[in-house]
Amino acid sequence: MVLFIGQLNAFLGSPFLDADIYFCRIGQESLMEENLANDEIEIELAPIAVQLAYVHHILGNTQEAFESYTNVIKRNLADESSLAVATNNIIALKGPKDVADGLRKLDKLIEKGDGPQTFQLARGLDLKLARKQREAIFVNRLLLLLHSNKMDQARELAFALPSMFPDSVMPPLLQAAVHVRENKANKAEEILGHFADKFPDESKVFLLARAQVAASAGHLQIAAESLLKISDIQHKPATVATIVSLKERVGDIEGADGVFDAAIQWWSNSMTEDNKLDIIMEEAASFKLRHGRKDEAARLYEELVKSRGSIGALVGLIQTTAHTNIEKAETYVKQLKPLPGLKAVDVGSLEKTSGAKHVENDSTASITEAFEAKSKEKVKKKRKRKPKYPKGFDPANPGPPPDPERWLPKRERSSFRPKRKDKRAAQIRGSQGAVSKEAATSVNPKSNQTTKGPSQNASAEQSKPSSKSRKKSKN
Template sequence: MGTVGEPVRNNFFTENWWKAQELVSGLLATFRDNVFPVLLQAAVHVREKKVPKAEEVLSRYAEKHPDNSTGVLLALAQIAANANHFQIAADSLSKISDIQHMPATVATLVALKERLNDSNGAASVLDSAIKWWKNAMTEDNKLDMFMREAATFKLNHGRDKEACQLYEELVKSYGSTEALAGLVATSARTDLAKAEQYEKQLKPLPGLQGIDVKSLEKTSGARHVEQAMKVDAPEEVKKQKAKKRKRKPKYPKGYDPANPGPPPDPERWLPKRERSTYRPKRKDKRAQVRGAQGSVSREKHDASAANAGATSSKPTTSAKAPEPPKGSNKSRKKKSRS
């Protein structure tokens, strides 16, 4: 069946619903009494967002094959619960008789019954589980757990007498302190004499001997107190607190706490440009070009001339004769006057 269902799985994830339906119908015709094609058909319906059809397919198979319907009923319960069809999910789980006593099944059924506002049905599920575990001869007996959960459930739903009976059975059978406290709390609502009787078995809490309960009952409620109530602590606790020593702070190497020196700069974590003491460097204006617009500096002119001479292909062999020095402006003026 694994190789037969492979094409259905491929079309299932590629969302080719029509092709998946054709393959599933072929599998149903070939394997009529097998569960696998029925589960595939229900899965295709769920992927198509046709949950009622999936529920109908699974419930029809469960009615025709009650002996081989555990997996189908579980799938039906899962699909119905996800679709908020709590009644269908609860009914399908109730039909599986082999798992009615298991903690997961009981918890799921109780939660579904609570969603349906059926507290009586949830209580009956817990009672049937308790009855099964009372008659069970197993090493891992979960009777005490079910009795605690049932007592808590019934106490929360206003069934004080039933909860009181369960807590009393727990105290007599297991001697649990939690059950004893629950018994005192529940019997205080129904039978005050029984509550006072079992209250004496509770161990006193340390540090609450100086509290007057009657005066607390007369007060209207809690009030704001500036100073907390002092509770006498035992001497051992006081000695342990006194033994605690304060550790000396560890200083860095070479640091003298008596002469700490100047305080560190509070702006030491900031970048230099963001500090208040930062002064930008002045630009050197001497290298700027002076003269008319478009003039070139002498250094650049010399450099360009040198480059031009180096790139020339034929160097000159004969050097030119040096030109005679020109006279100054003053000598020219004297000649013009003469």
């Protein structure tokens, strides 16, 4: 049974039936009739479960898709191809949130090749998966390598992909992305331009990428040229505005003017309902007037006034013709409607002042006066409430006012007086436990005197030799 995405969307949104249960029930019933075991039935139904999870993914039901992918991977009963697709899709669903886990899972699916191909899928998945599925696995691995800043591996894989998928658009774009990450914008622009010429049917993708890379690198002329090569969008207002802005920054006023002229010609010949000719003409007239091309700007404004009759175009026409033909500008001024409420405006005095005064009519003045009178009557007097005092407080005799410095610390108050230090205290210097000589003498002067006497006597006795020693020396 094959359903298109629109049918599946209506089917999944049905309040009466869940598509997952419906399809799995049909498959389960048909397989149970063949007397298969439960594990074999789940293996057979695994591709359907993965496809339904992918449908949820495409339709934006990310939570249902994530649960279905996780269930298939955890049970590990599916075939190799279904597990590989579920693993790749759940990594794409997560995005750059868990790069390390995604790389670890994809590394199990990819291995180095022995033949001409540098990389190949493991466990024979090259033969089981379609080309788009294989390309998605390699592309996701390269994107994860770029997110994890593993530039060597990313460069190796990026230059191997064009030979593996020669008809695909993604390998050149990824090569350019690698060069941009390595600050090689010129190389990226060269690769994108080469593949734009090589694949003319897909040149729009390459040229848009080239314009973005060039504009980010400051190569504004290359960006403008890339956008001009895309024929199906160069007449759209957004593209015209971008190209004109790029050329104006470079200084190519002639080129920017030519872009406006080409867009005006295209929309003039277009028969679409949503015609943007008036928008393009108004912007072109403003551009021409800004760059001194007053005659062309006046012509465009005149066409706008005739076709649409807008006041903005008429004002622009007056401003433009005032530089070249004042009489013609005065005739256009007469087409402007007078502003209501302005009386007796003197142009000479208006030029000298900041602006004209707005004079109200008598009716409006009377209305405002009546409204002001009513508003004054309706204003009620505010009720004054008596203040609440603490218990025992007499407002007639409040007593002395509290100290205004009561909230400040004591050291910051004006009445604070620090304690004086005792200057008579001895200053002890030296190591801990040491005592100065003066302190020692002042503490016990008598002990010094008592100790001094015996020591002097002892020294005198030592100086006088004994009589016995003298006699021995004489003999």
